[in-house]
Amino acid sequence: MSVHAIDHPLVQHKLGLMREAGISTKSFRELAGEVAKLLTYEATQDLELQDYDIDGWSGETITVKQLKGKKVTIVPILRAGLGMLEGVTDLIPSARVSVVGLYRDEETLEPVPYFSKFANDLDERMAVVIDPMLATGGSMVATLDMLRDRGCQLMRVIVLVAAPEGIRRVQEAYPDIEIYTASVDERLDENGYIVPGLGDAGDKIFGTR
Numbered sequence: 308m309s310v311h312a313i314d315h316p317l318v319q320h321k322l323g324l325m326r327e328a329g330i331s332t333k334s335f336r337e338l339a340g341e342v343a344k345l346l347t348y349e350a351t352q353d354l355e356l357q358d359y360d361i362d363g364w365s366g367e368t369i370t371v372k373q374l375k376g377k378k379v380t381i382v383p384i385l386r387a388g389l390g391m392l393e394g395v396t397d398l399i400p401s402a403r404v405s406v407v408g409l410y411r412d413e414e415t416l417e418p419v420p421y422f423s424k425f426a427n428d429l430d431e432r433m434a435v436v437i438d439p440m441l442a443t444g445g446s447m448v449a450t451l452d453m454l455r456d457r458g459c460q461l462m463r464v465i466v467l468v469a470a471p472e473g474i475r476r477v478q479e480a481y482p483d484i485e486i487y488t489a490s491v492d493e494r495l496d497e498n499g500y501i502v503p504g505l506g507d508a509g510d511k512i513f514g515t516r
């Protein structure tokens with residue numbers, strides 16, 4: 308597995324704005340979408356292309372390129388993953404969306420599933436799981452398990468911020484997965500929150516803090 312920490316200046320600038328205490332719901336939501344879009348650009352750099360011929364504007368037949376690889380399903384983990392969805396589908400507009408509802412029990416930090424609805428033909432698709440936060444990794448591994456149990460063989464992960472603990476947990480369960488993130492942060496605090504992190508990303512995106 309590789310962890311791709313994207314140090315593009317626009318990503319780092321926007322992530323810095325997201326870390327500010329007291330940021331408004333509007334700003335946090337907008338920035339989450341913008342960073343998600345930039346991370347998607349990076350996470351799709353290795354998609355395969357193939358040539359095909361078209362009639363060009365001058366009347367000549369010209370050879371252009373189109374995406375060749377597998378079909379894609381985007382998998383937001385509710386709720387906070389929804390804050391990244393529009394940014395991702397802006398770049399991959401034909402992707403099917405599979406939705407996984409999980410919340411993290413505040414005491415045990417274990418993921419509690421409450422909803423799922425998957426695209427069909429998961430065995431033919433690359434799944435791109437999106438969630439702003441990879442903390443203990445419990446929610447991400449539970450989601451990857453659901454996809455794998457339904458036949459999905461190719462999965463990658465886009466998170467805004469990752470903790471080393473969560474990366475390790477995903478790495479142990481899924482050694483081949485690629486993780487794209489704007490930052491690998493320092494650690495988890497005693498409540499399982501990422502430090503320096505973003506705080507509770509779901510609450511900030513939905514304005515429920």
Ligand SMILES: O=P(O)(O)OC[C@H]1O[C@H](OP(=O)(O)OP(=O)(O)O)[C@H](O)[C@@H]1O
Pocket residue numbers: 384385386387388409410411412416418438439440441442443444445446447473499507508509510
């Ligand atoms: O890596 P983990 O330790 O599992 O923690 C990360 C999860 O916690 C947050 O969701 P939360 O449970 O707060 O749900 P929400 O999106 O509804 O706010 C976050 O969006 C991840 O899904």
Ligand SMILES: O=c1cc[nH]c(=O)[nH]1
Pocket residue numbers: 387440442499500501502504505506507508509
């Ligand atoms: O730092 C964290 C950890 C889990 N969930 C969040 O929203 N933030």
Ligand SMILES: [Mg+2]
Pocket residue numbers: 387507508509510
């Ligand atoms: Mg939350």
